Amino acid sequence: MSTENRRLGTPVHHETGKSRKEKSSKGNHPLRSEIISWLQILLAAACIAFVLNTFIIANSRVPSGSMENTIMTNDRVIGSRLSYKFSDPERGDIAIFRFPDDESLFYVKRIIGLPGETVDIINGAVYINGSETPLDEPYLKEAMIPEEDMHFEVPEDSYFMMGDNRNYSYDARYWTNTYVARDKIIAKVLFRYWPLNKIGRVQ
Template identity: 30%
Template sequence: MDFDFSFFLVMATIVTGIIWGSYALLRRFQPAGAKEPVIVEYARSFFPIILIVLLLRSFLVEPFRIPSGSMMPTLLIGDFILVNKYAYGIRLPVLNTKIVDMGEPERGDIVVFRFPKDPTIDYIKRVIGVPGDRIAYFNKQLYVNGEAVKQTDIAEYQGVGQGNIMTGARLLSENLSGIQHDILIREGQPSVQGEFAVPEGHYFVMGDNRDNSNDSRYWGTVPESHLVGKAFFIWMSFDWENGGVAFDRLGTILN
């Protein structure tokens, strides 16, 4: 059990619900005209709000902030995204136990998951390999089950705002099982190479910023039980460098 924001949200729902419910049951024994205690007023006011937030965040969508450049150029530092919480099954908050099976990740999906080495930290990467796949990465080229994933060289990347840190990298378009997306590579910058087998119930993930991503090449695969949801939408983006909102990124559908 992780004592994260979900835990405190659940506890707040329980506490406010008990206070409000208990007073409602005992109210019949109160003298006529008795004033409602302040703590009950707060509980009555906050309980429905907290409950709605808990239900939305646990079973429908959850907002996340992008803290690093590992998914550039798809996602930039300062992006705020929405994650579909039921795409891969409905899970109980805090316990993270799946109660309804809704589907499984596919190659190309952008997923949020609890980092296997420290489940209190959320990571976001792209699914490269599904159970049973064999993944290889050599000389900046990705292979899935022995076949090279098609890459098309576009141009030298010219970053703007938060993307400036990767200006000069090579911008390529990659087609992963029909999912077209852009990636960045740094010529001459070493990265982990090798072949990897994806066991049952696990997923192999990589960042789109291939030479600046702490992913499955370094620490292994992601267990299905660690999945949080599928990222699908940028609802806000701040350009910290220029001190404003990056309006051109608002409303971007992720693929």
């Protein structure tokens, strides 16, 4: 090959005989493979997060002090969506549910009244189904300040919710739509994950 043809043609590496373009192209493959691998990992993580949040867990921030001292203002909690797929909500459970007066909002309260029960609030104490013994509520922040007596009749397939900080809780006692339908209860709260120094089970 003449010197002129070499000058006009593709530069050739003298040791390997391969063009610089070929070497450059092959040198980019590891980077491209790494990018593709990371994209696959991110896509898989996004799919897993979607499945978890849609079918298995729910998370919520509690913006007020209505559940103190069980859950403090701005605590973040995780609930199990599966808990109520296989069993009914129970009295004493802390639940994440759609607020009956505005279903675009999610509330966190404790289940007090079950379907078909009556709930009476007399002198700051809660009575279920006309019992002479008030409901045992060791989770309350403080005793409820007595107001006028209240009487509620929980419909079938619905629940009556109250906050643990009774004197500062906007709950079923004051809502326009008093009761939470069974299918509006999203998850049972199990775990607090924020703040980090208070990570642990919630009961």
